[in-house]
Amino acid sequence: MPLGLQALSPEPRSAHSFALPAGSVLLLFTDGVTEARAPGGAFYPLEERLSAWSAERLRTDELLARMESDVEAYTHGRQRDDITVLAIERAPAQSPRPGSLRLPPGRPRRPPRRSSAASWRPASGELTRPSCPPCPSGPRAASCGRPGPVRT
Incomplete structure (x- = not known):
């Protein structure tokens, strides 16, 4: 159900929560991805592609770049709808705690922002x-x- 349009649905809706394990990626996308079509009319096989790419253990930026180029190739550059993809990655468990990040040598450190x-x-x-x-x-x-x- 698209955000903000739940009142148009005759079926009751409910919210659910789920755990997003450390190192996981939540991928949100508009219908422009799922409704992208090849010149012959076949819909973009997103589920199939994501299954294949998950085995490759791509970084989030690589996943987004791969998805963009793959949709472009699949549709032969004929985009019929807007396409938006948002990837939210939960940091791996071994990531440093906030504030303990070490910058590479020679990189200037910005002073902390003061709240007022x-x-x-x-x-x-x-x-x-x-x-x-x-x-x-x-x-x-x-x-x-x-x-x-x-x-x-």
Whole structure:
């Protein structure tokens, strides 16, 4: 059932949870993948391909690249629908804990980001950080990481 369209289904729906073991990959994709067709009309055999590729133990980036090139080759470049694929990989159990990652020698280490309090001014519609001096170039995007007023 597509997200947000469950109200259109006459059948009751329920949520289920499952364990995603360390080192596993959760692959989410749109119907553009499953409905991709060869020039003769045959649907893309996703389940068959994933079974074959799982035996190869591909890295997540390799899996996505393989899938992209395979769908392209299968359809002879005739994409009829949007195609989106999202791979979420759970880190292997032996991965270092957050904050204990060691960078290769010579690679500069970025200083840790500091969190700061923010306040919302409804009258102006502006989110500001109390300790920030006014920015001469105007409001900044929230993602810039520099102090100053933040566009909302």
